[in-house]
Amino acid sequence: MRHQKAHRKLGRTTAHRISLLRSLATSLINARDERIVTTLPKAKELRPYVEKVITLSKKTQGLDGPDAGARAVHLRRQAASFFHSGNTQQVAITGKRGAVRPPRTAGVAAVKRLFDDLGERYKDRPGGYTRILKLGRRDGDNAELAIIELVGNAREVEAEAAKQKKAAGSTKKSAKPSKAAASSGSKSDGKKKASEDSADVKPKASRTKADTSADDQEDK
16 A cells, blocks of 8 residues: 655655755746746646645735734745755855855745745635646657646736637627617618508598599589
């Protein structure tokens, strides 16, 4: 039986596997399109890893009270453990005249974006922050590829807005023929009524003429 085998080893040691997941999580959060292409087993392992750290960023949205700041810092420190640490030599060169501080690493940028943007986006979503799309098999090693992306990304929002706009346009187009049909129906009803009135008038006029001619003959 598969006891205590909840995760895939991915053919790596523990330290190498954790480093891999940290790199993939950093790439996913910092990606411009909020999506990356990787193998399917890696994507399935990355999904719970990323969703746990997004849940930590969500918890900072509802903090209140006198210790809210300390709790927010604690959550940031917990989330930082899911990514690679910052520059290890930054403290050593701080304060040196003329020394240029090295740029921040991608892990620090990922934590910042996580708490600034993603926590606010998913504050009302009870889980399911990522989506996996299968791509088929790769040429060469025949590995199964997949896309893992964040739900509610910019591309998805634009597609949904375009879909709603198209649906609104179709409803307007469908509403126009109904108005035209109603107007044509009213016109046809008016023509029918006018023809009926004219039919009623003509026999009446012919009857009066016949009556007058009969009266003339009687007078003669």
